[in-house]
Amino acid sequence: MTDTGITDVRRWLLSHRKLLTTAVSGVLFAVGWSLVYVGYGVSGDVALLVAAFVGGYDVAKKAYHTLRNGTVDINALVTLAAVGAIGIGEYWEAAGVVFLFSLGGYLEGRTMRRTRAALQELLERAPDTAVVRRDGKEVELPAHEVEEGEVVVVRPGDSIPVDGVVTRGESAVDQSSVTGESAPVRKTEDDEVYAGTVNRDGALDVRATGTGSDTTLQRIIRRVEEAQEAKSPTETLVEKFAKYYTPAVVLLAVGTYVVTRDAMVSLTLLVIGCPGALVIGPPVSIVSAIGNSARNGVLMKGGEHLERAGKIDLVAFDKTGTLTKGETVVSEVRGFGVADEEALRHAAVAERRSEHHLADAVLDEYRGRDGYATDGGAETAEHPLPEPETFEVEAGKGVTATYNGRRVLVGNSLFLKDEGVEVPQEVAEYSADREKEGETAVYVAVDGSVVGVISLRDEVRDATADVVEELKDAGVRTVMLTGDNERTARAVAEEVGIQEYHAELLPEDKQEIVEELRGEGNVVAMVGDGINDAPSLAVADVGVAMGAAGTDTAIETADTALMADDLRRIPYAVGLSKATRRNIVENVGIAVATVVVLLAGVFTGYVTMATGMLAHIVSVLVVIMNGMRLTWYR
Template identity: 65%
Template sequence: MSSIRQFYRRHRKALTTATSGVLYAGGWTLGYVTPFDTASAVVLVVAAVVGGFDIAKIAYYELRSLTLGIKTLVTLAAVGAIAIGAYWEAAAVVFLFSLGSYLESRTMRKTRSALEELLEMTPDTAVVVRDGEHIEIPARDVEVGEVVVVKPGEKIPVDGDVVDGESAVDQAPVTGESAPVHKSPGDEVYAGTINQEGAFEVRTTGAGSDTTLQRIIRRVEEAQEAQSPTESLIDRFATYYTPAIVALSLVAFAVTRDPMLSLTLLVIGCPGALVIGPPVSIVSAIGTAARNGVLMKGGEHLERAGKIDLVAFDKTGTLTTGETTVAAVEGFGHEPASVLRYAATAEKRSEHHLAAAILAAVESADDTGTLAADGGVSGAIADTSIPEPDEFDVVPGSGVVAHHDGREIVVGNRRLLDDRDISIPDAAAEYARTREDRGETAVHVALDGAVVGVIAVRDELREAAPDVVERLHDAGIQTVMLTGDNERAARAVAEEVGIDDVRAALLPEDKQRAITEYRERGHVVAMVGDGINDAPSLATADVGIAMGAAGTDTAIETADMALMADDLRQIAEAISLSKATRWNVYENVGIAIVTVVFLLAGVLTSYVHLAAGMLVHEASVLAVILNGMRLLRQ
């Protein structure tokens, strides 16, 4: 018995719609082929009651809250039709509306299919290593720090770092990457991704609701519920429009004394397609974006992204891979090996990517002092352990100043040296210019107020960067690079990529001012950065786009749009989807308005009657839903 009740609750709308339809067909047939008019009327009234009970209940609560919605108008129309003896019309209106609502809910559920796909990605169980034994437990019960065993073909149940084994992992559910990514010890993996080849062990950093996939799901749910500006505008319009339709039907009855005309106006004047059209488009687009590894924060940002006409790129980590390496070291009065060691000492506490490159260069130097990458270091680095600086200070956008063993070490760009009145020898300046003309970054090293060397750091260009910029240009979107790097290195990269304009040697606040300036010129600006270092610029831009947000809480929470993988191609695809969504919303609004105008004109000229008007009305609702669902195939 309980299973029957559960089945009924799950399929209530389908069952009541089907029952109403059968009764409607039976009552109409009975009246058409037999002389039993009373029996036909009773069956048709029952059809209206069965199909309209839930509708009338909602209408009751709408009236109690002093609001007028489409269900109130349908209820009034059905009750009025029964009151004047138009039983066939009453049953037809209720059945058609019930059928339309059922089909609408079915198709709306499909627009959220991308979210359902994400939900299905998380496995229910995990195999953990406890006391030397493999134990299967619910994935949500895995604790941070525990080691989880993942076999070939299995979904990874937790976020974590690989500690043993190697494999290729399909990360498409989280990052949208089409090709599997090789994983080895030290690499990060995400819950919901699929292990394809070898077995490996993962030390858990997040489980249950605290995984990257679950954060994406929560953000997608919030984004799909949040209203876009168009939705808010239409809701405000409907607040005044619906009572106006009721007033129009009353005026029509007062003038014509034709109750059927008045009831028809009530039904066909409902703004159903107008209200449902934009949300379907927005929900479909957000779901599609999530499935492709792009996290949209909400309909507002999605709509605004469709108006973007200028994209500003950070250079390092965005147009380039961010995997910086030391290309060469040149000493001036000092051995290159000593220059590198001084720089490493100053940078040891820094978290900047250039500091990481310098420290990695010291570690990779062999016993002859030769860098594996370039051979730019001469003289042995016998002891690669780098001492801690006694004092350490970061100068944002410029470099670092440190003290060690009573000596001051300054590592940074020309601006930092100028600010500290440190002159740069002509030979050092010429060497720096030569390396910068190659697109490299020149890092100056000064000891006790005198330049002792220059370190050239290389950051490889992303392979997809030129193609992405070209696609943006083809879409009529301007591009600009905003970077803290020097002018020559920035222009070398910009020319290779095809960027329209370059602003170099910028501090974070300079980037923010540049974004503000572009907006004041009338541009709708997107800023693409790493989501943390470029936070002021991302917040100032009309749309902030964070690169490589997978596993980064800050980026997921703060960006308007987050690219889960470090894939520049997702930018062009996301903007293209946003523009398509914007036009799709306009199309749906147009379909709704044209349908209402056509129906009103038909009613006032006696060409459209109650049942036919409801049929066309429901057809327009399904039309905008199907049109919005086209975005699921983008």
């Protein structure tokens, strides 16, 4: 055999060590028990002792290390029981306990690996290679070697190897691995795509914006790994309990021997007192739930947040970009004393330096009107858009700009009031009518006089009303928080079925309201875009960031991140969290009931060491399978 062959065999043996030791221990146990049964006592005892050694070596080694660290765990209890059984000549009990414990550990590890299948699926989605255009040629290279800015060629059926922007082509892309969306999404030029998603039917050229470990998929994988390792409150409590419970079992066994002088009963107590099901129950529930949520486009930061989400009784929604699509457009421009186009032009100049989404809508409207823009979006020579000489932003209210000696204000009624600008009755009535339709009215004032009103509309998401109704049916109260005025807020709230809303809020006002809602005894989830609503997301019991795909900040900082802009994931996440809490309680109940029944069985003589270990293993597998039910929760 070649060196490579020997290395492969060694690698295979190491990777299957647990299975092999369990199998050898089981075969020797069966052989030894059979030899003793047919009368070959000495040979049978030797086989049983070897079986105990083979199956118990790793167990004893772990017990030694944990005892050196001052901890008495399940491995120590099994080792003590096996050594004690050998000491009193009960070789078959020692071999049986070790084999069953080894078998239980193997089955436990195998089923736990299945609960992490979601993470493995994500890992498998990441392609190994990419085809890149370099020097006019298509070159295939490892995906992690693609450099930012390079153009990657993605053929139909290929997985996209990088985060990037489509520069040429059109196709449907399956984004389920990242966003949880069930239907492929149409992608054209300038659309974002993510590593690990699958190109369905058309060729795409993609300019890389994130490669290697700096892709959305890799950030998701890191977050899922961290979340599955993070301890939930229940897990922490159970581990603390087990820390004191296990030594108590040893003391109980010693005390029983002192009273009864029955070594077998004492050793059996060591075996059945193992808190295996109690310790494994909560983690398997948490891991299964986090894996499920990751597959469905919902990232949970860890078990603590998953458990807390199960207690949510109030969900506070930001309006713009959350309940609505966040695609604000100008629905109407009305000039007062000036032409509509002139009022729009004043607003466009003032908003030129602004980064607010309402400013983008105003500028898009200005540049999209006939005669005001070229195909490239630049102003024409006839109608150049001046650069304002000064520019100031009043957060949550509006902007002030000056140009050509004129002072322009663009903002809400509160902003104009603060600036001492009076709104004429005609203008106020017009604005009120627009706001009753759910639109946002933005005033334009020049040199202290209102010259126009720009009405903006943001369409409500199709699923919003159904989501609000579903939360109500689940006993969850809903509240809307918005910076819009009272009339616009009322119109949107009525449209989606939310009875309680708070309007004309600044970011700090939203934070204060969330704190007040928590102070009333509610467990509050705040749903927002993860950036503008950062203060209120931070103070909520559970902060939920919408549309986090491709957004580093949201993925890394939010308690929960919805990878797609899909509000339907919120009732799902709340339901999964509640189901997880119930599942954890069930697993703890199964574990405690098993120990109580076995203790009673030991003291009444119905439970032996081997049957006790068998019952222990069965209880561990039962809680694992119960926890794995969360893998299929929908």
